[in-house]
Amino acid sequence: MIPENERALSELIGTILVIILVIAIAGIIAALVFGWSIPLQRTPYFVSEAEAIDNASVVRLFHAQGDPVSLYPGATQGLPMKMTLASGPYFYEVAPLPSAAEKGWRAGETLYLFRNASGVWIADSPALIQDSTGFAPGHWRLSLVDITSNVLIVQHTLDLAGDGDGPVPLPPVAEFTANVTTGTAPLVVQFTDLSMSLIISWSWNFGDSGTSSAQNPVRMYALPGSYSVTLTVTNSSGIGSITKNGYIVVTPPVLPDGTIAGYTWNDLNGNGMWDAGEPGLGGWTIQLYDRTGSQIETLLATTLTDPNGYYSFTGLVYTPASQGMYAVREIVQPGWIKTHPATEYHFIGLNNDNKYIGGINFGNMIL
Known part of the structure; x- marks a missing residue:
């Protein structure tokens, strides 16, 4: 006869195997129904260190440990990855200089990321940094993404600045809205700026002789009437303006009898x-x-x-x-x-x- 304790152990193991089998079958069914896929490729193991140098206008990126990485189209060494740099309205997919286009990036090696008038580049030597202009001052996110699985592997946050003019923003596009556009006098209106691009100044004309340079001003319309509102915005690339005719309509206050x-x-x-x-x-x-x-x-x-x-x-x-x-x-x-x-x-x-x-x-x- 099988001892009681061995029988209990055997039943426990059998139960566990049944549970595992059920989970596996459920996973297969879910994959078939919902179109899930199980990636077979290996996600890169990779550790990097990043710091801003040269008056915060260049990024030094060090491969601390892990797999060789390929950041270059056509490279024969390393797992393929892409590098992006973003801040506010700016987004760059970083490209390698031709001199490094077929090299892999291995543990112990250093790369240099810089910007000039032609774009944002990767160099494998500081001697190759040419005509660096730096970046718009602020917080930037440097991301490395596994191209095969589209998985974010590493992200660094850097405070960058510029030796030159930095990135050139797109010309501004003015837009705004208001929390109310009609009502009885006196009518208090909260305006909200919706302009696009890196805006550096705002100029409002409320149509009642009032003006403001705030981004999101509040205006009280004391008198009945129809008011056209104009917003003019500027950045280093130019000026944008929008006028909404008859945008605010103020009616007389409601009066009691007599x-x-x-x-x-x-x-x-x-x-x-x-x-x-x-x-x-x-x-x-x-x-x-x-x-x-x-x-x-x-x-x-x-x-x-x-x-x-x-x-x-x-x-x-x-x-x-x-x-x-x-x-x-x-x-x-x-x-x-x-x-x-x-x-x-x-x-x-x-x-x-x-x-x-x-x-x-x-x-x-x-x-």
Whole structure:
């Protein structure tokens, strides 16, 4: 008879073998169903060391240990790999100089990576570094990838700089967006720059006489109107600009029943129309009268415009219609002339169909 302990061991081993067989079958089925492939080639074993030299304009790359590596098309020695260098919008696939094109890179050997006007190159001797211009200052990623399996083997992060101008970026392409484009006054808008290439400066024109040099500015539109927004960006390769016409639309604030409201503005061109970019006038006196027909009766209230030129009269009678007859005028300040309205007063009637009214505006220009 088989001892009890040997029988238990035999059953355990049998169970393990069954589990392994099931896993193997499941792997084969998954490969057939999902198209998985099992690579048969060997991934390179490779250790390298990298440092920036020559005022951080050249990279010295040392093969510390591992397999011989081929970085050169047509090389007869070493496992094939490619080297890339990237930072922000810049990406280079590094090429060997012709003098090293058929050599393998073995443990104990040093390579030199540099840039000139023709590209980014690998040299096997510092004597072969020619007309190095360096790189755009910043953090760069140096990657070595196994070409056969497309697997990243080694990656180094380097702080590089330039003895010369560094890489030349593409000309800028301006673009932007905003978190809101319509709303009632005052409307606060967050602009976000979406420009492409290595941008070094931003110039915004918000269409209301406001400007900014921030990358992602915030603007408050105090006055109703339609505003065109322009963004101009620059880098070392040129200028890019975009204008979005009528991009921001600001409507008057919602008014409660029994309200008359409006603005006093600086009519810069004197045309009697409130054009984009013409600011409000704060601290101007506005008067409210009742009236009978065109006959001005009693002064009911006086107010001052706020810093944006806005004013309002609230709690007014609007029914019956015969009691909701009003006239509004401004007191023109010395050195100014009124351009809107053509008459001294705005005549307003409030009733059940028109319980409030906005846009009772006054234009003025400097004499």
